[in-house]
Amino acid sequence: MAVGVGQVTALESGEAPFDAALAARICWYYFKEGQTQDAIAQRLGLTRKRVNRMLSDARDTGLVQITIAGPVAPCVALECRLVERFGLREAVVVPSPAEGTDVRSVVGAAAGWWISERLPPSGSLGINWGGTIHAAAQNLARRVGQGNTVVLLCGGLAESTAINPYDNAASFARALDATCYYVTAPMYTETQALRDALVESDPVRRVLAMVETLDLALMSAIDLTARSKALEYGVISRDLWRSLREAGAVGEICGHYLDPAGRPVDHPIADRTIRPHLDALRRVPQRVLAAGGRHKAPVIRAAIAAGLVHVLITDEAAAQNLLR
Amino acid sequence: MAVGVGQVTALESGEAPFDAALAARICWYYFKEGQTQDAIAQRLGLTRKRVNRMLSDARDTGLVQITIAGPVAPCVALECRLVERFGLREAVVVPSPAEGTDVRSVVGAAAGWWISERLPPSGSLGINWGGTIHAAAQNLARRVGQGNTVVLLCGGLAESTAINPYDNAASFARALDATCYYVTAPMYTETQALRDALVESDPVRRVLAMVETLDLALMSAIDLTARSKALEYGVISRDLWRSLREAGAVGEICGHYLDPAGRPVDHPIADRTIRPHLDALRRVPQRVLAAGGRHKAPVIRAAIAAGLVHVLITDEAAAQNLLR
DNA sequence: CGGCCGAAGACACATATGTGACGCAGGCGG
DNA sequence: CCGCCTGCGTCACATATGTGTCTTCGGCCG
Incomplete structure (x- = not known):
């Protein structure tokens, strides 16, 4: 969690790092733990829509990377x-x-x-x-x-x-x-x-x-x-x-x-x-x-x-x- | 439904032990291209259920690996x-x-x-x-x-x-x-x-x-x-x-x-x-x-x-x- | 030869997911 | 000060997904 560093509050330091951390957390819950988007939203106090959007953003921006092992x-x-x-x-x-x-x-x-x-x-x-x-x-x-x-x-x-x-x-x-x-x-x-x-x-x-x-x-x-x-x-x-x-x-x-x-x-x-x-x-x-x-x-x-x-x-x- | 040459080859060769090749291909279509399981099933001439099961198998066996980038x-x-x-x-x-x-x-x-x-x-x-x-x-x-x-x-x-x-x-x-x-x-x-x-x-x-x-x-x-x-x-x-x-x-x-x-x-x-x-x-x-x-x-x-x-x-x- | 058994499909249904419509609030420019 | 406009939340709905049940099919064994 990159909450604000030192004396800087989370808000003052800008939303970007916090968002990345939140996105990473959401991705973890979703992809690694297999939680439902709804459950994640509740757990983190967000709307399901927001979770949904962050997940697709994460896929777009490459925050989550899906690799396929075996040779095709x-x-x-x-x-x-x-x-x-x-x-x-x-x-x-x-x-x-x-x-x-x-x-x-x-x-x-x-x-x-x-x-x-x-x-x-x-x-x-x-x-x-x-x-x-x-x-x-x-x-x-x-x-x-x-x-x-x-x-x-x-x-x-x-x-x-x-x-x-x-x-x-x-x-x-x-x-x-x-x-x-x-x-x-x-x-x-x-x-x-x-x-x-x-x-x-x-x-x-x-x-x-x-x-x-x-x-x-x-x-x-x-x-x-x-x-x-x-x-x-x-x-x-x-x-x-x-x-x-x-x-x-x-x-x-x-x-x-x-x-x-x-x-x-x-x-x-x-x-x-x-x-x-x-x-x-x-x-x-x-x-x-x-x-x-x-x-x-x-x-x-x-x-x-x-x-x-x-x-x-x-x-x-x-x-x-x-x-x- | 146009089927690519490579896919036909894969199908016609009819691998009985549906090798990693098919699973990998399915994973590719699903995770990389974002195709729906239904579409993949049709495209490869499989049932949706089969595609579904192979996907979850792939996740279990680690054929697909989902990694979350970023420092957090x-x-x-x-x-x-x-x-x-x-x-x-x-x-x-x-x-x-x-x-x-x-x-x-x-x-x-x-x-x-x-x-x-x-x-x-x-x-x-x-x-x-x-x-x-x-x-x-x-x-x-x-x-x-x-x-x-x-x-x-x-x-x-x-x-x-x-x-x-x-x-x-x-x-x-x-x-x-x-x-x-x-x-x-x-x-x-x-x-x-x-x-x-x-x-x-x-x-x-x-x-x-x-x-x-x-x-x-x-x-x-x-x-x-x-x-x-x-x-x-x-x-x-x-x-x-x-x-x-x-x-x-x-x-x-x-x-x-x-x-x-x-x-x-x-x-x-x-x-x-x-x-x-x-x-x-x-x-x-x-x-x-x-x-x-x-x-x-x-x-x-x-x-x-x-x-x-x-x-x-x-x-x-x-x-x-x-x-x- | 016939029945047993497991694998896989068809079907159905409960959830989960993605997306659009709508409305509210806060920021901004006129 | 007001209206516009963007961004976000809520609702709703169409799909997509996961999973159960039942059935079929084909191989295997007695």
Whole structure:
């Protein structure tokens, strides 16, 4: 119970810590003791509705984490085949969710779990952005004071959507109790001159240079199919989308637009994008790609071909497409 | 209902010993995707009941593991174990502060919060003294005109330290807008005759008798380890400390020195101490002990054994020691 | 060969859960 | 000072869940 500390009363210290404690307690009673929500509400003097809401909040924010131990056989088979076919270090395949539901949350959950397991103490982690990464953030095992570092590998978005890059990074940093470095610049600029000025500027340059120091990079990929979320959210305009496709791009990773063979495509946007160097990314010792959904298969293939993937975290549908 | 290829494979392979694969898949759909059991059953061609049973089996066998993140999670676990192990009505465990800092302020803060929540309007509250109680006083939610009563359950200290009993009581009374009753006598006298005379005197007798009317008693405990604050403050002389330890005492609550089994020890100081009767204390309907720090574990155990504790408010370190 | 037995399904029902409608109070800006 | 608006509590109801009972089915044993 993080009631107020020292002379500070609970109220003065703000509701946040108290709420977290209460939420944790509720989760314990509900998930561990199997109490009914009603009973918990009575026991703690709350309304059932409140308990109910806190429980779903807890699930959303990752306060409770549900892990499934045993290997899911078919997925394990796919994992083995992916590793073998593409020469990966490791593959994680999760069952595809029902048609119409969002694959990113389940792939992200797997990614969060993977990072929790594999990020060393004092490790330095690079991330980019996207719904998958956002979901990963919600599924990290909490750390305290291990001296981790989180580096955001892309610029920000001016319009704050639910999956803003800065928020992604902040969520990671909060969960890992990490120092966080942000690229204080937009994802891409309107002119090349501005891009050049920004990447030369001290704060941006310093953060982008940190890619050389990373232990681990967790990246998602943007596809350029008609189902692209980037298109849906307006992060990529329809005109840009069309011209990228015409230029032969199948998707984007960390600001790099790749053709099916994993080569960067020639497109003006490249000169206006703020991004780490591709070669620098290729020097990160452990590179993890988290992307799911069958429409992501081409960009995943491209990313692998580009040498950006040591570890692939994906879903059944994408895995099957990749192996076809 | 569209069934994914992987699922068909799983079904057609018809594992007679419905291996962990199916169970894991069901768990995945249920916990990760939030599908309804009915939907899962339809999707996999099973009955809902079967899905239901596999889910509860999975929980029992640990195939799914639910963990609660956040710093307070282990505390909630400890609370539950304390309640169960010692037959308490309630336990509150706060995270232990960093080594070297004072645990009493955080335990006291929790105690203050607890009292604020649970002391009924017009309720009568007994307290003793100590740093923990002092901290509790600082963390009470203010009340106005609810007709509360505060009764100090011990004598005073002539030398005014920061944690003078009278000041403790006054702080409580001020915060609760309560009428306050003080034991107008020292904590212990130099002779038994004086003690006897004092407890027979009208004001002292009347206040001590009020213990029978209390709704709630909030008590801290003095330990007799080398780290005892009472020793450090000189409230207990080193000679007294040594002889109490030799007599088998592990600590003191409200003037009662207890051995590890919770029995009063035989020691001359007992006859010179001004204190409520142990049996009277045991008749207080709700008895709360607030004490933290690992060195308090023995006296907490003694207090519980003595039947003085309905509600224990402590810290992680002490809780762990208690459960060992 | 026939009956026994256990596993698993169908059905039913009592709870538990999630969610929307409504209304109240407290904070805030006009 | 007043009205609006947000947040929360209450109520109500549609689903979802857990569990019992009865039945069926298939294997096993006498």
